[in-house]
Amino acid sequence: xxxxxxxxxxxxxxxxxxxxxxxxxxxxxxxxxxxxxxxxxxxxxxxxxxxxxxxxxxxxxxxxxxxxxxxxxxxxxxxxxxxxxxxxxxxxxxxxxxxxxxxxxxxxxxxxxxxxxxxxxxxxxxxxxxxxxxxxxxxxxxxxxxxxxxxxxxxxxxxxxxxxxxxxxxxxxxxxxxxxxxxxxxxxxxxxxxxxxxxxxxxxxxxxxxxxxxxxxxxxxxxxxxxxxxxxxxxxxxxxxxxxxxxxxxxxxxxxxx
Ligand SMILES: O=P(O)(O)O[C@H]1O[C@H](CO)[C@@H](O)[C@H]1O
Ligand SMILES: O=c1cc[nH]c(=O)[nH]1
Numbered sequence: 570x571x572x573x574x575x576x577x578x579x580x581x582x583x584x585x586x587x588x589x590x591x592x593x594x595x596x597x598x599x600x601x602x603x604x605x606x607x608x609x610x611x612x613x614x615x616x617x618x619x620x621x622x623x624x625x626x627x628x629x630x631x632x633x634x635x636x637x638x639x640x641x642x643x644x645x646x647x648x649x650x651x652x653x654x655x656x657x658x659x660x661x662x663x664x665x666x667x668x669x670x671x672x673x674x675x676x677x678x679x680x681x682x683x684x685x686x687x688x689x690x691x692x693x694x695x696x697x698x699x700x701x702x703x704x705x706x707x708x709x710x711x712x713x714x715x716x717x718x719x720x721x722x723x724x725x726x727x728x729x730x731x732x733x734x735x736x737x738x739x740x741x742x743x744x745x746x747x748x749x750x751x752x753x754x755x756x757x758x759x760x761x762x763x764x765x766x767x768x769x770x771x772x773x774x775x776x777x778x779x780x781x782x783x784x785x786x787x788x789x790x791x792x793x794x795x796x797x798x799x800x801x802x803x804x805x806x807x808x809x810x811x812x813x814x815x816x817x818x819x820x821x822x823x824x825x826x827x
Contacts, residue, residue, distance in 0.1 A: 575653040579617030590634035644692035644774035669794035683729040688773025703776035709787035716820035731773030
């Protein structure tokens with residue numbers, strides 16, 4: 570850590586060496602960020618593990634430097650991390666996440682690549698008007714789709730609902746909260762009919778930040794819950810799904826023209 574480290578991510582530009590990365594792979598889970606770095610990148614160096622926001626620098630198979638970083642869960646944490654990553658020189662961000670499917674034809678184990686988000690997130694309202702579009706970068710998104718096709722991983726391209734809570738906001742009733750507000754009762758069915766594919770908790774704000782700050786962002790998530798059947802995360806299929814989402818994101822990242 571150098572004296573000009575950013576407060577939350579715990580590193581600064583000076584820690585990134587003479588060929589600093591402009592691309593970041595951003596996971597909600599710090600363990601996923603570590604796994605990507607230690608098992609899939611070359612010449613890996615740990616940058617920091619401040620507040621669970623693990624960050625590593627390494628290189629892709631084509632030699633391009635890349636960061637593997639952690640957003641934490643939810644838009645407030647992501648907004649802090651992304652703000653600081655942009656200040657250290659990051660210009661492209663691929664979110665590698667997990668999600669819950671709300672369409673019967675999108676099974677656990679498949680991937681959802683988001684082309685835009687229904688952004689029901691408070692943090693995004695501090696960035697831009699609520700109507701501001703939450704759209705993915707088309708070039709990064711096409712790279713993700715091509716990578717999934719090439720690796721023959723089942724994937725779906727479409728709209729993601731990004732919300733602030735895992736339980737209430739995703740209409741879970743099997744939780745400590747005994748009362749789900751009327752405004753949220755039936756919301757999953759409404760989104761399903763509006764062709765929303767999945768629920769997660771970061772990409773809407775990430776996409777709005779990309780528009781406002783002028784960087785490129787995309788999102789690919791492994792489906793770990795099937796909400797038309799059950800509220801639960803299917804742990805038995807999570808590892809394979811996460812392995813696939815990492816493989817797809819890394820192949821896409823390697824294919825990019827810098
Ligand atoms: O697996 P990650 O990337 O954390 O993504 C999803 O998982 C968390 C909830 O379990 C939220 O952060 C949600 O967006
Ligand atoms: O159902 C799910 C699973 C993972 N992440 C979410 O936000 N929701």
